[in-house]
Amino acid sequence: MAYKNFILVCGGTGCESAKADEIYKNLLREAEAQGVKGDVQVVKTGCFGFCEKGPIVKVLPSESFYVEVKPEDAKEIISEQVVKGREVKRLLYKKDAKSADNVKVEDIEFYQKQFRIVLRNCGVINPENIDEYIARDGYAALEKAIFQMKPEDVIAELKTSGLRGRGGAGFPTWRKWEFSRVPQADQKYVVCNADEGDPGAYMDRSTIEGDPHSVIEAMTICGYTIGATKGYVYIRAEYPLAIDRLKIAIAQAREYGLLGKNILGSGVDFDLEIRLGAGAFVCGEETALLQSVEGKRGMPVPRPPFPAVKGLWGKPTVINNVETWANIPVILTKGGAWFAKIGTETSKGTKVFAVTGKINNSGLVEVPMGTTLREIIYDIGGGIKGGKKFKGAQTGGPSGGIITADYLDTPIDYESLTALGSMMGSGGLIVMDEDDCMVNISKFYMEFCCDESCGKCAPCRVGTNQMHALLEKITDGKGTRDDLDKLRKIGQAMKKAALCGLGQTAPNPTLSTMKYFEKEYLEHIDERKCAAGKCKKLVVFEIDAAKCIGCGLCARRCPVPCITGEKKQPHVIDKMKCIKCGECYNACKFGAVVKK
């Protein structure tokens, strides 16, 4: 049977929640109903990355790139494209609503500057079909490692590649492996950290959803290299789709003899188990994660000894992040030298970012290290929503910091981000514009850390609480300049004294916003003012009598209600009753409602 057309439907969580599954089912049904079932193969793939315009449907070989597809559109796609060979013009991606020109996939700016190693199979193959992974050189790296390389060779190749941990800290991967390979032990373990917890981050989820076999293959290679026969994937229970796909993939790999005893007849044994995390942020920290795998309460333990030497049940354990794993098969098939050509002096390869916030094209983006933030935000991301002004970008989630407009042209790598007081982190990138209040944002992150602190060590348990209280004081308009010093002091103490990464990095968002946006903090303290209008207790809404035409729209929208006035006469807000929801501000068409 020869297919003439291939329809790829995005099956990432984002598109799935926008009814991609219904689209997929409708396409299958329509193909059958219109008698072209044998002509078209409908495939559900992993995330295309262009989440802003989802659900995405791509048709090959005509390369039609359809965006914002609805389940009802399935009929037309089949009847037009498969039966008649014509594109469905109205669904094609267009640069903006006005332009009539349709854009081909390779011309969409979103993909222009991307280089996809980790996401090589996302949006290309069906993640639930091992054959498609194998066809794209899947398990070729495993084959090469087991049959042609000694464990030392694998580590040498990783060393040449310069791959560093993608979980955030950037520790050289080969060293971790070497630490675990050398000691003799009756059992060793391989662990995948898929406990992605940063707000706004979904790189790891998408990688597992779109290409689960790449993680399985890499972990098996590691098992062979360090002499481990058992592996665990620790994944949070909130990722049901990723878990399902991973389960299917593990079952398929076992059936093919790519997992289990005597892999490919080589005598190498390795098998995987999934462990579900209950969603505690601290379990993303490796020592806490290992405790949780063991069935204990997820609390960090002091390092050293590092897990590579003494990890799961006291045995040498290599623990890497999903994205790190996904890089490894490519490094072995294409060679470490090939990989080392990509990126900067100290940071090799690519990095996947989940770009969210006030940006036009939010989505999943993979760029070579050394790409600038400007390229990610303006070229790939299509700039700030509503043409507003860029204020800052948060990387590294609650552990990272803010990068301001002055540093937009810094090439992104581990060192440059650390130098700016932020960090690479796992890859969340939240874009903020002029309407975001930096004090409020730092309060949000501190609240997150405060909730997620496991409570084992005092610097983190008490520190996050105190810092949060001080930030709240400032956003309530009761702060003093003293509070800023206190914040700095507590922050520094936490950095030095906290037991694990969570507490050590929790002050980062606050310290970094204080460094770059001190003026904003002072404005909140000295003038009791929040320019962005986000700190509700500091905002006052007023109606400019000169501009108000008395249409009454604001009064109708006000939920309290606290706006009064005669028709065609200027209206007035009762400030005592006002709850500062901002509805009137958004409703007014004449700019008569002002925030002060």
Added chain:
Amino acid sequence: MAKMTLEQLRKLREDKKQDLTRREVEGKEIQVIVGMGTCGIAAGAKQTFDEIVKAVDEYGLGKDVIIRQTGCMGLCYVEPTVEVVMPGMPTVIYGKMTSEVAKDLVRKHLVEKKLLENHIFDRPAADIMKK
């Protein structure tokens, strides 16, 4: 499928690669375009298409050739029509390309790089969309 040996894995990879390369577009320089308007389909363009796909695989050309369908090319009197675009060769529209001659077309034009006599009907009109 039972557990595989190394050889079986390699064979499976080769087999599946062919299936998957048919989806890909990048790096392929040869295009075979089958006219699938109503007239083409009525004249058997679907069978022609299948034969071309089969022949391209047989000659191991899967990685170089894009096979796609398009609407009516206007030569309804000699359907099915097939356009072949290939570097180093003139772009030709072949007519009367029934499934029986489809394989000859692939062998002659794509493999031997010669034109298939008796079936050449036209060259495409200048594309006004190209500058």
